[in-house]
Amino acid sequence: MGNRVFVIGVGMTKFEKPETKDWEYPDMAKESVTNALTDAGVAYGDIEQAYAGSAYAAMGQRALYDVGLTGVPIMTVVNACATGSSALFLARQAVKAGCDLTLAVGYEKMSKGSLSAGTGKKGPGMLDYHLKAMIAGRGWEKDKAPMPQMFGNAGREHMERYGSTPDHYAWIGWKNHKHSVNNPYSQFRDEYSLEDVKNATMIYDPLTKLQCSPTSDGSGAAVLASERFVDTHNLWDQAVEIAGHYIATDVTASFEGNSSINAVGAQVAKLAAQRALDEAQVGIEDVDVIELHDCFSANELITYEALGMAAEGEAHKLVENQDTTYGGRWVVNPSGGLISKGHPIGATGLAQCAELTWQLRGKADKRQVDGATVGLQHNLGLGSAGAVAVYKKAS
Template sequence: MQRTYVIGVGMTKFDKPGSKQGDYPDWAAEAGGKALADAGIDYSLVQEAYAGYCYGDSTAGERAIYGLGLTGIPIVNVNNNCSTGSSALYLARRAVKAGLSDVALAIGFEKMERGSLGMKFPDRTSPMDRHLARLVELRGWDESAPFAPQLFGAAGREHMELYGSKPEHFAWIGWKNHKHSVENPYSQFQDEYSLQDIKDAREIFSPLTKLQCSPTSDGAAAAIVASERFVDEHDLWDRAIEIAGQALTTDTPATRDEATAIGVVGFDMTRDAARLALDEAQTAIGDVDVIELHDCFSTNELLTYEGLGLAEVGHGHELVERQATTYGGDGPVVNPSGGLISKGHPLGATGLAQCSELTWQLRGQAAGRQVDGAQVALQHNLGLGGAAVVTVYRQPQVAA
């Protein structure tokens, strides 16, 4: 098995659906072109590609990538709900790790509709039918609330009931991520709010207000993964960031048929993926300096603190009380990009935008949002229905 490295990343600015110039092929060409330029290589050297999107016709991945060139390489379309971008990265990395290719492209894009997510094919079984049935069994159902914030809001309510967290803890996470995004030119929102602004925003589903929920977004992001041999032969060590560990997990009975409300939204998938990725990287969560995690809702960020092992189960809100996960805190900086809540959430692009941010952080290229001295980074991307991808990145260990 070969060591694997991210050698180039790129993304578009994320924008409100309908406000972005162009169409998904334009955005993919921009993100992919930036990644190639960042790597300093020509598209002709890419040996295979994985294109992630959730909303689009079959083979939209080919149409998107053809903007970079028509070289006849294998292109695989990927759809794994909100973890689509990281799933594309996972497949690209596996191809390189196994020695099947020396250079693989992962690209993700989305052209979305305004408003809350919904099911696109109501005439057939929903992939989440059993998850939703379990939540109804546990907590009932509110017909007036969109399904996604209801799922994650219910998990937050359960955490409050079991462990004593409060709405203020979740509001602080929304405040933090909006504050972080002020320094991110790629972010859909770059507005700073007071904590009271977050609390007073329109309630979507208690304890979640609008400013604690990720928006729908348009945009694209890309990453190029290469083997150690390729990096060495092309002398790319000045830009290479190692993918030291990575895991993709899916549902078990603990995340569906036997789940709590917290389990329904993927806690166990997150925990298992984190353990596997950290184990492969031979590192501990305490060694991680910076994290991009799946804060689709502020409640999920707090739950993910526990799933990743940053806090013991039931104690995630103590990190909030210490303000541990922002600049100057005693934990890793979490979501320096602004996270999904503020940066935006074009489903197919999200995981690759996270990869871009962490690559910049480890290179020291994150400008005003730079985490000082970052050496190890962790990415968490979650899709209900379901899949969780956790990736551990680190500075390359180059032989003398």
Template sequence: MANRTYVVGVGMTKFEKPGRRENWDYPDMAREAGTKALEDAGIAYEQVQQAYVGYVYGESTAGQRAVYELGITGIPIVNVNNNCSTGSTALFLAAQAVRSGTVDCALALGFEKMKPGSLGSTYDDRVQPMLNHMLALGELYEFAMPPAPWMFGAAGREHMEKYGTTAEQFAKIGEKNHRHSVNNPYAQFQDEYSLQDILDSRMVYEPLTKLQCSPTSDGSGAAIIASESFVDKHGLADQAVEIVGQAMTTDFRSTFDSKSAAALVGADMSKQAALKVYDQSGLGPEDVQVIELHDCFSANELLTYEALGLCAEGEGGKLVDANDTTYGGRWVVNPSGGLISKGHPLGATGLAQCAELTWQLRGTAGKRQVEGVTAALQHNIGLGGAAVVTAYQHANR
């Protein structure tokens, strides 16, 4: 039988525009986030038995170099790279190690030191991992640069064509997430914009304007994952948040066979992962109050509402217009500001989501606190592809 698994400590850095903090390299980021997580858990690094360290851009064994800032104890350290879902993949692996009984305490850490501007490939002498996805999408919508906003923007256009979704509904998501980030001291941006500001910002790929797109970012996040016996031994129940469901999926045949832009940017992966988590946890979307999801672009947030079962397919726009995804609505989605405004250092994003939901469940999220939180849901995807969905509840509630 699988062991119960808990988040007992979290930490993160402020997310920053690449290069903004002078002499701030990835070991510095990892040390800051990892130290905060250990201090939050009230344990020493020497009690960590395994570490899973995520980053997308960097040399081999950068995970070791990063974690050595916390201590050098000879434990297994696994380097993780799963595109934009890297941080949550590290979380998944750490939780799996604890759940299996292999260890009682594991560290999941993610970081990214990025270059300004749109994402690009690192190697030009080999097949690109996303080539099949891009070729399939190119049959539906003419290729445009940069690739990422083209892919997600095309999925947004498809939704508009199928269901009558409007550019204004996508823009409302950007407005919401920027507004939420005003109260997040860890966010890269903390500026509030009107809906018209969002609509009037530079068009990147219609319907996506600049203020509906996540930026490149530097930063790190970390979580300490522990077993029930570890929680009991160290008296951590008051702060422990239980992972009550967790699933990772990769692409299905439907990703390519359905001839759908939404499927090509991960909708089927997200839906199947969510269904597994609901089955594991006994929770449904109606049982959670707060959600951190992968809004790399506003179009993907709307698609994810439907994939997570917050509404029926095609009704994401109605959910937006009803203000059901912000304070006072049925859910608060991305109280942190999400990727759009909090920032998106690829390897750290999934762990920043975990940190935010841990704080929400503990009731320690300050001005961002959602009222009456009893359960929370996390969603993180990477194209090419992987999706990780996690459900949380407080250990003592």
């Protein structure tokens, strides 16, 4: 048997608005992990290594001790908003190195309000390079929240350089909210008109409230297995291969020209996508369904270009052709994406994994993308980590 790695079980909680449900991060983790183990048909005692992700460094041991006390190695993973994908990346590496069964779990209990970028604190900050590039190129508005400002400036740069308009970004918000109507795990399941999205409270021009991901509580988990384990236990009907996975960090070009587009991760997404697609031996044209890190609608649009879905400066043409929804060339964020499903930081990458696993199994109910055989996951952590994974229907 080779060293291919398969997802054999996934689970998640419903993503919730902070402070609306009486639970703690071990409760969330137990729910998602139990669901994933049940889906896989294995016991927690069968797991050889576990990787637990929380951007706020909630200990992995405490997150999993309510599931079982087996002496298994548990590593706490922290990598900004790419934390969940980083836990998945490490769990996959462990299988490639010889484990038969590993677990990746991500979880977060968050506070209400916009995320901080570490501004105003003494000492080095994780976004020092990124903020410096954005400020040099576009300035800084002290009265505006930092994250919408960073991604909003990326959208403004695209509009000025390539001719996209606020309507293109609003359409992405409309699309993802529409997709979420069919996702029982989504924090928001309301459908809005395009006018509703455009006329919502302006957070940072061109981004209205309905184009921004909310803070959320929740958890996601995945059980990974070796090809040997899948074959021995005849799990081919439920297995989904992670055929390529890469996590890129910034290169010098990320900060050349003080581009806000690159400051929010376009370069790292491009590099990660190239590496992951090459490992999977597919092109972006072979992909059917994509879970993309749409923390803001502007990030979804610029990431179309980073993933190779559109040439530089032409991402808005995909919007005009409705190429990223059902009936188009790709279905992007059938789950509703971060904008509507929610964004509990440590859980996001595992929730993307769960959605793509369901899609490639043909078990995504009303969200199902017809005939999906290849999926792509894009998860961004400013500071900066660009994670891309390519999934294939098992064979």
